[in-house]
Amino acid sequence: MTEHAWLIVVLPLVSWLLISAFGRRLKNEGDWLGVVTIGVTLVLSLVVLWEVAGGAATRVSVPWLVMGDWQLDMGYLIDPLAAVMLVVVTAISFLVHVYSMGYMHGDARYRRYFATLSFFTFSMLGLVVADNLILLFFFFELVGLASYLLIGHWYENLGPRLASLKAFIVTRIGDLAFLVGLAVLVLATGTTGIPELRELVEHHQVPATVLTLAAILVFGGAVGKSAQFPLHVWLPDAMEGPTPVSALIHAATMVAAGVYLVARSFFLFEPSATALSVVAVIGGITALLGATIGVLQTDMKRVMAYSTVSQLGYMMMALGVGSLVAGMFHLWTHAFFKALLFLAAGSVMHAMHTMEMHSMGGLYRKMPVTAWATIIGGLALAGVWPLAGFYSKEEILNAAFYSGVSGAGFAFWAGVISALLTAFYMTRAVILVFFGRPRDRHRYEHAHESPPVMTVPLAILMVLAVTAGWVNAPISHHWFGKLLGEAEVHLAPIVTVLAVGATLLGVAAGYAIYALRLVDRRAVINALRPVYTLVRNKYYFDELYNATVLRGSLRLAEWAAWFDQRVIDWLVNAVGYVAVKLSEAAGKFDLSVVDGLVNGAAAVTVGAGRRLRTIQTGFVQTYILTFFAALVVGLVVFQLWRL
């Protein structure tokens, strides 16, 4: 199967085209077509992973362009990294597809929704198997387009419209850096093929400064897509899309693309201590940033969103401290529990028609499956043994603990503190939503558990959120790490103690404040008022960007338009005016002195603007006839001349 892996990419493309073209005539608008297609690609991806684990690998590429003597080949590359990612993407996408059949039931643009889901999956899979960074860039942008379309699915409303715009533009700022990074690589090495580049780097054929520059620029693309500080602002707003889309974006596609990009081009980063430090520090900052903001969000989906920002920071941090395996492992486990959390949030949304946690409470009795899904997802996210998050988080913290990269110390402590905060905000969310007494009686009365088409995917994800971590645990002899080529895992007891301690402390604090009410929430807020205001307003990033970048560009645009009209065009008109005045003077001179002799000849001269005006209103027909006659005569003369 591995050598035919292109099928995995092409099938969703076909599904997209078919649903778009014929969906109207298909049963259920063709949703089953998407589900079946993605189901097949999931099976194929599992086969590929199986084969790759047995040692299979493939690369096929064709010459895509020749410019000068520079040839650009493009194709697909299946190696363990790609195989793992294929499974993540198709598995999450499949479950989201199934879930969406229930969640989106009755939506006005059901067909568009399913078609775009297929397109989204296609773009992401293309990105995963791309063997060339330029091709990867193509799909990188297509993933952005798919997100744009899905975030803006309900485009009659202002929220989704602005959120989709923001997502596309903010991530594109990151893509600029990526694009320049590609140029740097082509200039220095003449290639962007991933295996070729890797070989050149391994044989020290690329100067260190070039490598650092290229790595940091490529990382810029990842900062945009993976919502890293300072380009994280688009992700929380992306909540405006349908919730299953959020699950897809947050777990397996859009934001995973950035992490995958760094993992894919990790050979660029590895030799450069500077590049690694940048990644580690940005990752650490992002982890803290997301976790702190998440603590104060009252919208359930926004809590999840900031939690994603924070967890993406973890992944980057892992890569930055030099551990490809830890980063990819966390991407893997996170995909399952975050998809679970989002789909559970969607289920709550489906029942309550709100995401405001302070209007919820006591939902456990009404929606036990959803409640358990959130609890298990939350435990996995918080990193409680033996759930998935425990293993990946421990691996990251250990990687940071042992790393020699400068900034690893900061990353380590950022990770520990974030672990505490994560445990806290998940405990808070679970208690506010599912326990205590209902705060909105009316909504509570109408709440109900979701249909099986939604709860079955939840159940499957619950199992995965528990077990996904075991693939890189003693029980499986660290199969995952070995597959991705990690020699040995060091685990320091002190790290485990710190991680577990932080998690327990976070859960305990959350429980004490929100369940036992040992401490009054408001008292804490009042005590920390300045900090609270800062964090509650998300550190004012949006305000800052609006006031500087957005207002600045609009001001520049206004200025440019004014300059164009009032300066450049004014000058042009002034020159024209002077010319006309001169020609008028000349015309009067003509009339009185040379009389009408010049009339005909003046028609096409520079100064004859006024006369042209009279011709075009009255004598077009004559003019054309004259013209054609002249032309025909000219041709005849020309022919005669040749004889």
Added chain:
Amino acid sequence: MSMPLLSLILWLPLLGGVFILFIDREQKKAIRTVALLHSLAALGLSLGLWLGYDRTAGGFQFVERADWIPAAGISYFLAVDGISLPLIVLTALLTFVAVVASWNIEHRVKDYFALLLLLGTAMFGVFMALDLILFYVFFELVLVPMYFLIGVWGGPRREYAAIKFFLYTLLGSVIMLVGILALYFGTGARTFDVLALMEMAPGAFAFQAQRWIFLALWFGFAVKVPVFPFHTWLPDAHVEAPTAVSVILAGVLLKMGTYGFLRFTHPLLPEAAIWFAPTLAVLGVIGMIYGALTAMWQRDLKKLVAYSSISHMGFMLLGIAALTPQGVNGAIFYMVAHGLATGMLFLLVGVVYERTHTRDIPAMRGFYFTMPVWAVIMAFTGFASLGLPGLAPFIGEFFTLLGAYLTGDPFFQLMVYIGVLTIVLAAGYILWMIQRMLMGEEMEEFKGIPDADARELVTLVPPAALIVLLGVWPRLLVDITNPAVMEFIRRVLG
């Protein structure tokens, strides 16, 4: 001599135009049909040209040569190479599209189509002629029908726009003529044969003289492109021009400028071209950023598209200035891609204007509901225009930037670092337009207006298909342009 394919393509539209003159002016249907058939025939023949061009051999093919005014060294000399061939096919396609898009013209139908066809011949001539005087005749000939098409069938300020266009570009070409004559007399060869001049001109002039002649020629083309700051005729001309004329203007006429750089200024005066390269790159980057910023501030949809053209043409200027295979190939690719995408944008503006009688972006909302097919094509074209991978303009954008970077020159690299910001600005003005015009709830006053009809789809689908095809498989075009580009670079860099 075998069949003179180039002459056939060249004179076919004119023949149609002459034919139309003999049809009674009330026979509108017959007039339209004649125009359609002639444009279609020219398109068919140009496709034959495309297929018949031997891409392994490269170089100039389909050569036709005859004395015209031998005493002055002027000849009827036509040929195509990998640079002009794509532009000829583009011209043929857009002429056909323009004829179909003009189907609803009711005012002076006869004059209109005769002029449109005359314009077709003039444009073909520009891209085929290899004699400077012959080229100049066609280059000027383009102005005449264009002037009347804007001035008679245009919008409310058509007279102002038409005169401005005419005088501005005429000024450019008069100065260009001085340059041509300087070449003619300066080399002492007494010929206007471009290929012969390419051999002689580089060695014939002192560096100082080269630069002056370069500037004279360059200015004529720069006005056409238009290069900042000579661009202000463009938004006015576009806004007032009827739809089909806007398509031709953006799709073909602007390319006559960049084509002029590739065919004449640079190969004829290579030392000056190298000397001016950084200046041209700066002008290109200014155009990119400035055009994009100005586009963002426009309320008039047509003006937005016009300013976006200025921004896109800046990319081509940068790519050509770079003188690298990627830059120049990218620029030619972008010339074709821009012709398709911007041509489509003007068609789309025309479609909606015909129904709503407004182009004011803030006055429109919810067109995804009002005209779904039109809106989806609009969004598609918008994404093509902002450089989405998989669609043709992206290839142009990417490779012009890459090509500029690959010069290895720190100054050009700086230009890339600045110019690349255009990509975000482009996303800004296109998506903002989509957000305001297409998204949102449907407006009562536009409810029930008909969606794009079959005739309009005939004009939109072929360029759309080509945009996808070229975006996914750019070799279709690059395999043809690359040998010619290598020859171009060899001539300029030696």
